[in-house]
Amino acid sequence: MPALADKAPLLSVRDLVVEFPTRRGVLRALDKVSFDIAEGEVLGMVGESGAGKSLTGAAIIGLLEPPGRIASGEVWLRGERIDNLPRERMRRLRGRRIGMVFQDPLTSLNPLYTVARQLIETIRTHMDVSDTEARNRAVGLLDRVGIPAAARRIDDYPHHFSGGMRQRVVIALALAAEPELVIADEPTTALDVSVQAQIIDVLKEICAERGASVMLITHDMGVIAETADRVAVLYAGRLAEIGPVRDVIQRAEHPYTAGLMGSIPTLTQTAERLTQIPGSMPRLDAIPKGCAFNPRCPRVLERCRIERPELIAREGGRQVACWLYDREAQDA
């Protein structure tokens, strides 16, 4: 059934709940988050700090820091459930089928090993190739991510590389075993704008070329606008809105997304004042009843204070978790 297999999403996250048991009670850091990533798609994941962006990525590849744990929900990778895999099987899947690019390239590379050793080790762990073959592949990868004189520089240590070059090495490392999905967690936040543009281009091109899907986690809406196909907006551990990037950015439906977009100064429009959302995101131990955004929402309804909105399907494949778009209520 190849036709059916094509339509099935590569990654499917269903009602994911991540909890942190603490002395003062259980904190719910992700609350029933559901989304899909299609084959070859770039899904942007945005939100303010503490919204649960990175946590979503960590939960998918089983790298939650204890005591954090997946309390309920399911994660499916190409029809295989991966959230409940035993440690050893998860370890083998990580890197092989899902690659990771972290924010800080200095901490994701081992400073004591040459780049060659780290790349070859990764390739040989996941693929049945000889040492020479692995090295050739590694040089090819470095060349592909734009490292000049890759055959010579492969024997350098991470500290010999500049920040941007290091992040290129990390991208090469993430793609070494030809994964189906790459989770990039703030891959350019530590870099300058002129370098950021290059890294984003490399990441986008190389994933497109290899048919890998990307989950791009960032707080920078500009990066999302230029890179992602679809975007998911997180607020206080819940999905507020998800849909095609153009729709969400230019015609945001969720009041939070709309406020977020209005608060970003742009390079082309001149506004006297920026839209401002009063207050700040609630702490995990003080998430309000009903919709988490209701105390800050300019369009709050009575219902928002009592009942939590589920994702409501809208035109163009967009989903919004907001009672304003509840059809039954509109009809009434």
Added chain:
Amino acid sequence: MPDVLLSVEGLTRRFDVSKPWLNRVIEREDRQFLTATADVSFDICKGETFALVGESGSGKSTIAKMIVGLLEPSAGQIRFDGKVMDFASGAAMRALRRRFQMIFQDPFASLNPRWRVGDIIAEPIHTFGLLRGAEVTREVGRLLDLVGLSAADAEKFPHEFSGGQRQRIAIARALSSRPEFIVCDEPTSALDVSVQAQILNLMRDLQDEFGLTYLLISHDLSVVRHMSNRIGVLYLGRLVEVAEAKRLFTEPQHPYTRMLLDAVPDLSLSGRRRTPVTGEIPNPINPPSGCAFHPRCPQVFEPCRHQTPMSTATATGQAACHLLTHDQKAESS
């Protein structure tokens, strides 16, 4: 010509980054210097917001520290309201210091965690002997109110506040000595966008209310465009271009400015074609000869490699690029 409040001339700062003496003798190495800021000149007029943008290592923060007197320049001078800042004279610096203040990037590091918010805000008032007794408490309450917090918050400690609220406290502290000029060093880069909008709006309101003059330092071009009247672009310690804020974005004069504008990801989804950015910022200890930007410049030509370009007047302000003077010569001949 509006009144110039702050004037910076030929400002240069070198840092000694040499190895220890014995290592230098054994390894036969010379002293090494890092030139963080080289020959930077600009004026800031009363009531305006002047912004400095640049990537890391461009010397933005070094300039800010020299202007508020936290670092002594290696060469050049700073004139505040007509008076030359004299780093040797403690009394003269003290008198000037009341009139300018600074807001720092990280509100978690810039507030003493062991002090109550009220004491933090009152410190400049005590230092400069502006008010006494109960008046201080009243003034602190008024300042907290001004920045959108409540007078009761004076009794709390910094850790009880979020990042955005802490930055409000830092702003209240900066305002407490009733300054005319505030240096804002990346005031919102540690904050989330929705909080950033609150702080930027607050800064504008305060500027309108008190006629403040700002020097805004940021790496975020869209923030800078939103906030400032004029913008200076720094590259490796040198000012490559100064222009009116809006026109810098429509008519960039220097190739580096153009590259920077092309690199910024765009929210408007215009799908504009952009020249791919190449290269990275070189090591500031051994900057390239001539124009520091020449190894990355798409329009590089012969003089760029060995001659440092001088700043010349352009339609939008000034820029330091051989292309500009070269064109003029070609036209006049």
